[in-house]
Amino acid sequence: MIDPYLIRKDFPMFVNGVKMQGHPLVWLDNASTTFKPYSVEKAVERYYETETSNSHRGDYDLCFKMDEEVLNTRKKVANFINCDPTEVVFTSGTTASLNLVAFGYGAKYLKEGDEILLTQAEHASNVLPWFKVAEMTGAKIGYIPLDEEGRLTVENLKKALTPKTKIVAVAYVTNVLAYIAPIKEIAKACHENGTILVVDGAQSTPHMKTDVRDLDCDFLAFSGHKMLGPTGIGVLYGKFDLLCKTDPFMTGGGMNAKFDMCGDVGYLQPPLKFEAGTQNLEGIIGLGAAIDYLGKIGMDEIESYGRMLKKYCVEKLEETGMADIYNPHSEGPVVAFNVKGVFSQDAATFLNSRGIACRSGNHCAKILIDYLKVYATVRASFYIYTSKEDIDALADAVKHGKEFLDAYF
Numbered sequence: 217m218i219d220p221y222l223i224r225k226d227f228p229m230f231v232n233g234v235k236m237q238g239h240p241l242v243w244l245d246n247a248s249t250t251f252k253p254y255s256v257e258k259a260v261e262r263y264y265e266t267e268t269s270n271s272h273r274g275d276y277d278l279c280f281k282m283d284e285e286v287l288n289t290r291k292k293v294a295n296f297i298n299c300d301p302t303e304v305v306f307t308s309g310t311t312a313s314l315n316l317v318a319f320g321y322g323a324k325y326l327k328e329g330d331e332i333l334l335t336q337a338e339h340a341s342n343v344l345p346w347f348k349v350a351e352m353t354g355a356k357i358g359y360i361p362l363d364e365e366g367r368l369t370v371e372n373l374k375k376a377l378t379p380k381t382k383i384v385a386v387a388y389v390t391n392v393l394a395y396i397a398p399i400k401e402i403a404k405a406c407h408e409n410g411t412i413l414v415v416d417g418a419q420s421t422p423h424m425k426t427d428v429r430d431l432d433c434d435f436l437a438f439s440g441h442k443m444l445g446p447t448g449i450g451v452l453y454g455k456f457d458l459l460c461k462t463d464p465f466m467t468g469g470g471m472n473a474k475f476d477m478c479g480d481v482g483y484l485q486p487p488l489k490f491e492a493g494t495q496n497l498e499g500i501i502g503l504g505a506a507i508d509y510l511g512k513i514g515m516d517e518i519e520s521y522g523r524m525l526k527k528y529c530v531e532k533l534e535e536t537g538m539a540d541i542y543n544p545h546s547e548g549p550v551v552a553f554n555v556k557g558v559f560s561q562d563a564a565t566f567l568n569s570r571g572i573a574c575r576s577g578n579h580c581a582k583i584l585i586d587y588l589k590v591y592a593t594v595r596a597s598f599y600i601y602t603s604k605e606d607i608d609a610l611a612d613a614v615k616h617g618k619e620f621l622d623a624y625f
């Protein structure tokens with residue numbers, strides 16, 4: 217079992233005793249971003265202190281070393297999600313990865329009347345690129361209805377699929393309700409229909425084992441900063457044949473094999489075809505260190521610890537009698553709630569006054585509001601260094617819900 221206090225010794229944000237409003241920090245906004253362990257910080261520092269150079273740009277040792285580091289991290293990512301290193305594209309994060317699929321693949325192959333299926337629980341990053349591509353191609357956007365709890369089910373997907381459905385784009389774990397979607401079954405149903413499945417893995421990859429071969433999804437996007445890695449680095453996984461068919465979203469140095477004055481251009485093979493310009497090398501190295509750190513703990517351990525915290529938090533908040541919880545039965549380490557009678561932003565501001573960091577609002581899932589029938593929620597989200605005491609502090613604050621507004625007015 218994970219000991220969060222032992223883990224905290226590896227994290228400068230805890231070791232340095234960072235406070236908020238004079239209170240020891242209670243960090244419950246891990247779905248937004250995560251703290252970084254020393255090993256990630258050291259890896260990034262190493263780039264700046266002894267390894268600064270570019271990759272694929274020079275015939276000297278420092279540059280060769282950088283090429284090796286990038287390749288090693290690509291292999292680590294491939295091993296982490298079970299694919300081939302040639303199927304790992306480095307991007308700046310989930311948003312960039314999803315935009316790359318939407319514009320590089322969707323815009324190229326979708327035609328007027330084709331259909332893209334999403335759900336109402338998607339993050340803006342998995343909605344807006346598809347809106348834009350639909351506008352460009354004449355394809356239509358449709359929504360797979362969520363069930364009464366807010367889950368995506370295979371049954372509902374099957375009912376929504378039509379011969380015109382060319383792309384289904386859904387989150388493996390949604391960022392507000394945190395249900396795990398049955399991606400393997402969804403992939404099967406999509407493929408039987410000749411449909412490509414794009415998976416937003418921003419909230420799943422950090423918290424559970426991901427095996428893209430077993431899932432058989434076509435694309436998977438995720439961010440380094442939500443899994444202990446640096447900001448500004450992320451991954452797009454794509455099946456190699458699909459990556460070959462995908463157009464680069466950005467062009468420039470490092471991704472072309474040749475070009476001439478007549479405009480005759482040849483691109484490199486994936487994944488390099490998608491990595492135009494100087495890459496976020498320190499981010500790539502840091503991501504490798506984050507994967508090493510997660511690997512030492514084990515993704516199954518991380519998932520079961522998250523589930524335990526989630527259950528504990530639901531119990532504690534229910535005990536207060538002051539919370540409306542919107543996802544008590546979901547599997548992901550996220551609790552979406554409101555303090556009875558208190559607007560979510562006021563609640564989050566009060567939590568801040570006690571050193572507790574929770575997100576409030578619609579969490580970039582703006583079309584989920586119509587489904588939830590609430591304008592905004594407070595979101596508490598956990599990771600490997602979250603303790604039960606953090607959750608106790610949250611529950612204690614919620615218990616004093618009636619004082620929320622008094623604290624400020």
Ligand SMILES: Cc1ncc(COP(=O)(O)O)c(C=O)c1O
Binds near residue numbers: 248308309310342
């Ligand atoms: C489900 C989901 N998708 C996409 C994103 C976007 O990730 P990023 O901002 O790292 O690109 C997030 C971020 O919160 C998310 O939760």
